[in-house]
Amino acid sequence: MGRWEPDARGRLAAAALELYGERGYEQTTVAEIARRAGLTERTFFRHYADKREVLFDGSDTLLRLFTDAVAGAPAGTAPLDAVAAALDAAAEFFTDRRDHSRRRQAVIAAHAELRERELIKLASIASALTEALMGRGVAQPAAALSAEAGVAVFKIGFERWVGAEEDAPMARLLRETLEALREIAGDELAE
Structure with missing residues (x-):
């Protein structure tokens, strides 16, 4: 995984928005968002409290x-x-x-x-x-x-x-x- 690539927060936000559009908000998990961004769930939670907050960054x-x-x-x-x-x-x-x-x-x-x-x-x-x-x-x-x-x-x-x-x-x-x-x-x- 590319944990050390720059702009983890931005990559997570982009991945979440893509997945919400493809699969729907409710069907998308934090694990899927992190995976799409090339990061871990742990990294996701360092930046966002939950998948909802990605939309309000x-x-x-x-x-x-x-x-x-x-x-x-x-x-x-x-x-x-x-x-x-x-x-x-x-x-x-x-x-x-x-x-x-x-x-x-x-x-x-x-x-x-x-x-x-x-x-x-x-x-x-x-x-x-x-x-x-x-x-x-x-x-x-x-x-x-x-x-x-x-x-x-x-x-x-x-x-x-x-x-x-x-x-x-x-x-x-x-x-x-x-x-x-x-x-x-x-x-x-x-x-």
Whole structure:
């Protein structure tokens, strides 16, 4: 086995996604993932707690990108504009990852347990964004509303981006989705 080859984590993630696509998530074992990657089960468990977590690798990085972008927005930036900066940072994270994201999303969409984990990830991002906005002096409920709106924009924009009919860049889709939210909010406030 090629235990000493570089990027064991990446090889495990690639092998898992391939196997989930070929055999299905539930039918794939950790042993099969490790074997496909040319590694041992022990090595798998050094990198991932279980086969589910392979699909959520990078969640911490994404969360950090969101919060760092909000924290780094210029002073006086409106809360939703700070969240827009976070959406731009997220779009950069996904550059050149569309195929991987589409395959990953197909696996997640097919399993309730994985959809639940995805919702937990999004809730964690919303909570962290709320804290980051409050750290900028944004009071409640504006901080939580802006954070939740940003996560909704991300979720809908991401779903559009991984959709089979879409080929637009993620950044454009996120901006369009945010603009649609602003239009809806503007319409509702005008009534």
